[in-house]
Amino acid sequence: MIGRLNHVAIAVPDLDAAAAVYRDQLGASVSVPVDQKDHGVTTVFVTLANTRIELLSPLGPASPIAGFLARQPSGGIHHLCYEVADIEAARQSLVAAGARVLGDGKPLPGAHGKPVLFLHPKDFMGTLIELEEA
Ligand SMILES: CC[C@H](C(=O)O)C(=O)SCCNC(=O)CCNC(=O)[C@H](O)C(C)(C)COP(=O)(O)OP(=O)(O)OC[C@H]1O[C@@H](n2cnc3c(N)ncnc32)[C@H](O)[C@@H]1OP(=O)(O)O
Numbered sequence: 246m247i248g249r250l251n252h253v254a255i256a257v258p259d260l261d262a263a264a265a266v267y268r269d270q271l272g273a274s275v276s277v278p279v280d281q282k283d284h285g286v287t288t289v290f291v292t293l294a295n296t297r298i299e300l301l302s303p304l305g306p307a308s309p310i311a312g313f314l315a316r317q318p319s320g321g322i323h324h325l326c327y328e329v330a331d332i333e334a335a336r337q338s339l340v341a342a343g344a345r346v347l348g349d350g351k352p353l354p355g356a357h358g359k360p361v362l363f364l365h366p367k368d369f370m371g372t373l374i375e376l377e378e379a
């Protein structure tokens with residue numbers, strides 16, 4: 246079911262500072278920040294040869310990453326995003342296997358405009374997983 250690693254997400258307290266570290270210290274190609282209102286975050290994507298790094302900061306009072314940053318104020322790896330060919334088929338198979346799909350359980354357009362969903366970290370060895378339809 247899962248295919249390529251689409252991105253590794255890092256939640257950060259200061260998005261501009263984190264983007265500057267990747268651009269200036271690590272010499273990577275870094276996008277401009279994009280507010281993702283429906284997801285309660287602002288994102289910056291770092292393009293690598295074989296995948297991407299998604300830098301995330303909270304957007305708005307109900308950001309889903311606020312709790313994470315309260316627990317880890319200097320930031321940390323937040324989620325892994327795997328690609329799937331058919332997100333609805335993946336969702337049905339995972340729910341049938343007992344996995345919990347977060348939010349209202351329906352895929353939403355993600356940062357790349359493709360449908361995404363999130364799986365509860367407690368069902369996947371403490372790792373928050375995002376699936377994105379390729
Ligand atoms: C623009 C979209 C973009 C894209 O790539 O397309 C994105 O990636 S948007 C990313 C931001 N959106 C989300 O993360 C949506 C899914 N996340 C959630 O719904 C919440 O973050 C949730 C439910 C995973 C965690 O909520 P919260 O931090 O409020 O804490 P809880 O007390 O509910 O957590 C329960 C339990 O899980 C542990 N936890 C929380 N976050 C993570 C994490 N990132 N990785 C691993 N574990 C996590 C938390 O510590 C609690 O554990 P416990 O042992 O019970 O204390």
Ligand SMILES: [Co+2]
Binds near residue numbers: 252299
């Ligand atoms: Co993501």
